[in-house]
Amino acid sequence: MQDNRGYIKGISGSVVTSTCFANTSIYEVVYVGSERLLGEVVRVRRDVADIQVYEDTTGLQIGDHTIFTGELLSMKLAPGLLGQVLDGIGRPLERLGKKSPYISRGTHIDAVDDSEKWYFIPRLQRGDDVGPGDILGEVEEKGIKHFIMAPLDFRGKDNTISWMAPKGEYVVDDVICKIGETTVKMFQRWNIRTPRKVGRKLDLDKPLLTGTRILDVFFPLALGGTAVIPGGFGTGKTVTQQSIARWANADIVIYIGCGERGNEMTEVLEEFPSLTDVRRGIPLMDRMILIANTSNMPVAAREASIYLGMTIAEYYRDMGYNVAIIADSISRWAEALREISGRLEEMPGEEGYPAYLASRLARYYERAGNVVPLGSPQRNGSISVINAISPPGGDFSEPVTQSGLRLSGCFWALDKGLATKRHFPSINWAQSYSLYHENLDRYFTREISEDWVPLREFVFNILHDGKSLQEMVQIVGRDGLTEEEKWILKLSELINIFYLQQNAFDPNDAYCDSGRQLVMLNTLKLLDEQIRGALNSGVLFEQIDSQFAFVADLMKLRSQNTEDYENSLTSYIKKLKEELSDLI
Amino acid sequence: MKLLKEGYKTVEKIAGPLLFVSKVARGGIGEIVKIESNFGEDYGQILQIVDDLCVIQVFGETMGLAPNNTVVWLERDVVKIPLGIALQGRILNGRAMPIDGEGPISCIEKWAPIQGNAINPWRRKSPHEFIETGISTIDLMNTLVKGQKLPIFTGSGLPADKLAAQIVKYARTPATSADSSPFMVVFAALGITQREASYFREAFRESGAIYRGVFFFNLAGDPSIERILTPRMALTVAEYFAFEKGYDVLVVLTDMLHYCEALREISSAREEIPGRRGFPSYMYSDLASIYERAGCISGIKGSITQIPIVTMPDDDLTHPVPDLTGYITEGQIVMDRELHGKGIYPPIDVLSSLSRLMNKGIGEGSTVPEHRALSDQLYAAYGRFKDLVRLKTIIGEEGLTPTEMSYLSFGEKFESEFVNQGERRRSLDETLEHAWNCLLTLPKDELHRLPVNLIDEVMLKRGTKA
Incomplete structure (x- = not known):
């Protein structure tokens, strides 16, 4: 072991330069100094290596030892990850926090608790042949079936099971199966920077439903797709993402707080355990894994955190689950990359970001997808990626936003103007x-209603018409409008208040499923038909506008639960019809 | 006690605030050094080490230093500050030396490194206790809670100092129950002028904050590099009082723009690749290491609430300093030149202001149940007012409907009565009263963010009153 010890030659912020060896590889894990701080080699130059250190480097001295491990940074994947809060390099913050309220240095513990027992039920038996990714058995983890799979890099000569553990309780380090001579434990290790291999990629044909009307109806994201949410500060990025984390129809949600506020992570930690998943009735925290690397935690760990999250996502995807991975925000990750690149004195590209920013981002976004994982039985899993972007000064022309736009299929633009008017989302x-x-229109037409697409187009057209009319009014005033145009202007305003805005504090409105969305769309259509009918019979718009309190009526409807809503809608339209006919 | 001192006369280069010293054996990053020259003594800190060459930032002036007359003594320790309960009421300079003529700091309990550690997010307790600042636009619309970091974005010539002093004077937690924590102020002046400093000193003396606070003054004429230390020292003191002595500490940092300029000065002396407007690319992480030291910790009494003041050069909200600050802090209070011009005080532009933690501290049990709805209604109506003002300038008043006209009178009332409260403290009840006064100028049907029965109730109550 004496051979792979080097010593520190230089220190600059989170980057340490050390002597190294001929066999030192890039991304090799290194322990730095007497406190054994975790680091990773990011550049090798003959006999000197640059190491990015994942912990605070204060107090390190020239001449301190470095230990090269010969291994890459990997994550121990096993039952027990769900509901956990990890830092950027996969340490469990709950167990670290028991000792001190501050992040301590040089502590290396795995995320999964190796003393926790799991009830293992084998699915295969002695004599069965297995390949990489085959499901060997299962344990129950927080209400979901956690499948124990043959390692993906398994390449034994003999692929027949020679021994299988009987049903019973095991810890993650126990051997549960022998394939030929190879022993398989309940955990696997995977290098976080390498995507896990899959069988094949599939088309995206199902939506990731969020319960947020404007997203599901107008800008839906597919399971396995990618979305970006750029917005300056105070535009509601975090709120939007948290509401997606809360309501999305994914089986597992991985939330990466990447260089964001500590109090925001705390908010999630305090709120989510008391909330229930609307679909399965389990506490929301049980389907979540939080990765918290707040802005004041070491910057290099911020760089690693998104890969860590993605590796965990891929592990659960391989079991056949739909995973949503939410990163808040990818800009902070890019800044970490820029900071390390600056310390390495690399040639800067656009806005000081390193030239490889776009390719690194592409590799991350492309780990999303709808796939058939390796191994039998055949299953289907997906990873949907949702990235917040914090463009400096709210300027969308900067490289992180631009790469995000190019690489993602959904663009949810946050608007400061709307946020200041408290128009949420x-x-x-x-x-x-x-x-x-x-891809998704077919799904909505088949599963929800044939009216879905026409209704959506109807509402969207009104919004467009309303917008251009609004621009016209600003120039020529309202007098030039026809009666019908005045109504369109009013209706587009109603759509904004009633349909696009959603009240996160109203239990009947915070989450809106597709069925309810359809009824609400239909409400607007029915309303439009009635009013147009009246206008065509010669009623003036002013007469209608002064007689009806549309906003109040619609908001009253919206605050009811779906069943009551449908009943009151019928009577509302009936009443409207009668009163309109009086005007005629 | 060290018997041996380790000194180097191998200064290779002096550039701006930086010394480059070679042949240093086992230099440690972040360690403090004593610099001795013909001009006296000063201190510095090791910033970067390449082999045996150390880059040292000097806290004082480098003027007069020459490679052949300078000795650099290694202290083998990081920068530390003395802590003790006797710090209360003291006035210190930017590097924690008393300047109030009361002699050296007595009863030192311990020395602590000023760098501070990141709070484990799992151990944080989310801030939820309402702080009544006595300012309507903050209390009702951008509520401050204990443990929050809420900056004031201001422009040159706008009364941010006055507002900060007013908050320090009036801030209180409403229910002063038996177990509530004592309250104190830690104030750090970063590169402010003599005039501003004496204003603050006078204001604190008047409000009595001076007797229970700790004050750091780094003035515009003091060495700029010292500014890198001052906020960290102030926060180390704040952490000591908050998390070891159970105080609710309010930290006021003014002005963070000057701090960032000092950071830029060092960065350019180090010949680093500059980011936006020449500020270093790590400024986000650096600012976070200051702002994120606010908060509450579960299982520990006490809290740190931060009010940094940031001047926006040329009133530009997208300038890197306010921009990055906004991304880290939990909202912002924005001062507006137009309101100031109209003679409105405090000239807070509510539409650009925001408190992200507001929901935690308001509603049933803390303030009033309708707090959120009222605030949203005011925001929506004032936003509409602003749009209509624009529309009015184009199409004239004749083109507006009666409803729209009522928005115009709402907006004027809102600015001149609700926002323009002057230097008086307003209790939450008074603030609510003013809010209703403004809102009821609008037709009832327009108040669709408020529950109907509540409006009826209020109208009834006022009807009988009137």
Whole structure:
């Protein structure tokens, strides 16, 4: 072991330069100094290596030892990850926090608790042949079936099971199976920077439903797709992401707080355990894994955190689950990359970011997808990626936003103007887009209603018409409008208040499923038909506008639960019809 | 006690605030050094080490230093500050030396490194206790809670100092129950002028904050590099009082723009690749290491609430310093030149202001149940007012409907009565009263963010009153 010890030659912030060896490889894990701080080699130059250190480097001295491990940074994947809070390099913050309220240095513990027992039920038996990724057995983890799979890199000569553990309780370090001569334990290790191999990639044909009307109806994200949410500070990025984490129809949600506020992570930690998953009735925290690397925690760990999250996501995807991975925010990750690159004195590209920013981002975004994982039985899993972007000064032309736009299929543009008017979610319908409409329209038509697409187009057209009319009014005033145009202007305003805005504090409105979304769309259509009918019979718009309190009526409808809503809608339209006919 | 001192006369280069010293054996990053020259003594800190060459930032002036007359003594320790309960009421300079003429700091309990550690997110307790600042636009619309970091973004010539002093004077937690923590102020002046400093000193003396606070003054004329230390020292003191002595500490840092400029000065002396407007690319992480030291910890009494003041050069909200600050802090209070011009005080532009933690501290049990709805209604109505003002300038008043006209009178009332409260403290009840006064100028149907029965109730109550 004496051979792989080097010593520190230089220190600059989180980057340490050390002597190294001919066999030192890039991304090799290194322990630095007497406290054994965790680091990773990011550059090798003959006999000197640059190491990014994942912990605070204060107090390190020239001449301190470095230990090269010969291994890559990996994650121990096993039952017990769900509901955990990890830092950027996969240490469990709960267990670290028991000792001290501050992040301590040089403590290396795995995320999974190796003393926890799991009830293992084998699915295969002695004599069965297995290949990489085959499901050997299962344990129950927080209400989901956690499948124990043959390692993906398993390459034994003999692929027949020679021994299988009987049903019973095991810890993650116990051997549960022998394939030929190879022993298989309940955990696997995987290098976080390498994507896990899959069988094949599939088309995206199902939506990731969020319960947020503007997203599900106008800008839907597919399971296995990618979305970006750029927005300056105070535009509601975090709120939007948290509401997606809360309501999305994914089986597992991985939330990466990447260089964001400590109090925001605490908010999630305090709120989510008391909330229930609307679909399965389990506490929301039980389907979540949080990765918290707040802005004041070491910057290099911020760089690693998104890979860590992705590796865990891929592990659960391989079991056949739909995983959503939410990163808040990818800009902070890019800044960490820039900071390390600056310390390495690399040639800067656009805005000081290293030239490899775009390719690194692409590799991350491309780990999303809808796939058939390796191994039998055949199953289907997906990873949907949702990235927040914090563009400096709210300027969307900067490289992280631009790469995000190129690489993702959904663009949810947050609008400062809407946020200041307390229009939430403050997503700008005119700027946002989704490239998944074509794939998903078939799903909505088949599963929800044939009216879905026409209704959506109806509402969207009104919004567009309303917008151009609004621009006209600003120039020529309202007098030039026809009666019908005045109504369109009013209706587009109603759509904004009633449909696009959603009240996160109203239990009947915070989460809106597709069925309810359809009824609400239909409400607007029915309303439009009635009013147009009246206008065509010669009633003036002013007469209608002064007689009806549309906003109050619609908001009253919206605050009811779906069943009551449908009943009151019928009577509302009936009453409207009668009163309108009186005007005629 | 060290018997041996380790000194180097091998200064290779002096550039701006930096010394480059070679042949240093086992230099440690972040360690403090004593610099001795013909001009006296000063201190510095090791910033970067390449082999045996150390880059040292000097806290004082480098003027007069020459490679052949300078000795650098290694202290083999990081920068530390003395802590003790006797710090209360003291006025210190930017590197924690008393300047109030009361002699050296007595009863030192311990020395602590000023760098501070990151709080484990799992151990944080989310801030939820309402702080009544006595300012309507903050209390009702951008509520401050204990443990929050809420900056004031201001422009040159706008009364941010006055507002900060006013908050320090009036801030209180409403329910002063038996187990509530004592309250104190830690104030750090970063590169402010003599005039501003004496204003603060006078204001604190008047409000009595001076007797229970700790004050750091790094003035515009003091060495700029010292500014890198001052906020960290102030926060180390704050952490000591908050998390070891159970105080609720309010930290006021003014002005963070000057701090960032000092950071830029060092960065350019180090010949680093500059980021936006010449500020270093690590400024986000650096600012976070200051701002994120606010908060509450579960299982520990006490809290740190931060009010940093940031001047926006040319009133530009997208300038890197306010921009990065906004990304780290939990909201912002924005001062507006137009309101100031109209003679409105405090000239807070509510539309650009925000408190992210507001929901935690308001509603049933803390303030009033309708707090959120009222605030949203005011925001929506004031936003509409701003749009209509623009529209009015184009199409004239004749083109507006009666409802729209009522928004115009709402907006004027809102600015001149609700926002323009002057230097008086307003209790939450008074603030609510003013809010209703403004809102009821609008037709009832327009108040769709408020529950209908509540409006009826209020109208009834006022009807009988009137």
